[in-house]
Amino acid sequence: LLNLAGQTYENFEILLLAHKVNDDEIAKINEVVDFMPEYIKNRIRLIRVDTGNRSKPLNVGFEEALGEYISVLDDDDIVFDNWVETFYKCFKRNSGKILRTYCVKQKWQVYKTIDGTYGMTATNSPDTYYPNRVDFIKQLNRNTCPTFTLAYPAYCFQNFKIIFDENLDTTEDWDFFMRTAFLTGIAEEESITGIYRFLDNSENSRTIHSENEWKINHSYVQRKFNQSPL
Numbered sequence: 500l501l502n503l504a505g506q507t508y509e510n511f512e513i514l515l516l517a518h519k520v521n522d523d524e525i526a527k528i529n530e531v532v533d534f535m536p537e538y539i540k541n542r543i544r545l546i547r548v549d550t551g552n553r554s555k556p557l558n559v560g561f562e563e564a565l566g567e568y569i570s571v572l573d574d575d576d577i578v579f580d581n582w583v584e585t586f587y588k589c590f591k592r593n594s595g596k597i598l599r600t601y602c603v604k605q606k607w608q609v610y611k612t613i614d615g616t617y618g619m620t621a622t623n624s625p626d627t628y629y630p631n632r633v634d635f636i637k638q639l640n641r642n643t644c645p646t647f648t649l650a651y652p653a654y655c656f657q658n659f660k661i662i663f664d665e666n667l668d669t670t671e672d673w674d675f676f677m678r679t680a681f682l683t684g685i686a687e688e689e690s691i692t693g694i695y696r697f698l699d700n701s702e703n704s705r706t707i708h709s710e711n712e713w714k715i716n717h718s719y720v721q722r723k724f725n726q727s728p729l
Contacts, residue, residue, distance in 0.1 A: 500531065502577060504539040508584035513543045514563055516556035520547070554663040554671045561656045561663075568598065570650040571672070578647060578693035585690045586650040593686030597679055598650040600692040604628035607696045622699075631689050635680070639724055642673035645695045655679050667720070669713050674720045681729055 532543055548556040561569055589598045603625035629643050655661045663675050
């Protein structure tokens with residue numbers, strides 16, 4: 500929310516998807532929202548999602564979104580002040596396509612302070628792990644586009660019913676991106692708009708889900724690609 504409060508282009512809304520949280524956690528989320536400046540607080544809609552796997556809140560958010568374009572900002576990534584503005588500039592020239600910006604990757608760790616609270620710190624310099632241009636053929640085998648680097652045209656979800664596959668608990672972002680890209684194509688801006696934070700000492704999607712589950716889902720997605728006209 501701090502990242503979003505500092506955006507240079509301000510014509511956007513924020514859908515805050517609270518997935519499977521209890522009443523006490525909702526109260527804490529509301530405290531954070533209430534702490535925000537009025538100009539950003541007035542754009543936030545808190546939406547509670549009590550069912551489904553991690554694809555479910557994505558579908559709820561895309562269903563509720565009012566804008567022409569939709570992007571997903573996970574809670575562990577950092578975006579710069581040009582994030583929305585870069586998407587907007589790309590949209591002006593490429594309306595209808597998926598919009599993609601560029602990001603860097605950086606290792607972070609969670610640490611415990613001397614007073615018992617927890618914080619996060621970077622442990623190395625950012626590196627250019629992700630390609631600045633999408634290689635569509637390589638993308639059929641491995642996802643190189645973190646979710647927050649992409650903005651999707653809402654019409655694909657709303658009119659053509661391309662939705663996140665709720666059978667998937669991992670790789671759902673890769674699957675959704677490719678099925679949409681088959682239809683729309685991709686427009687790219689090489690501006691760096693954020694940091695993909697690679698957490699190497701705390702719980703994340705790589706530790707919550709087993710290596711075998713990742714492999715099964717990867718194969719499932721590729722079978723879907725093989726059955727699609729391209």
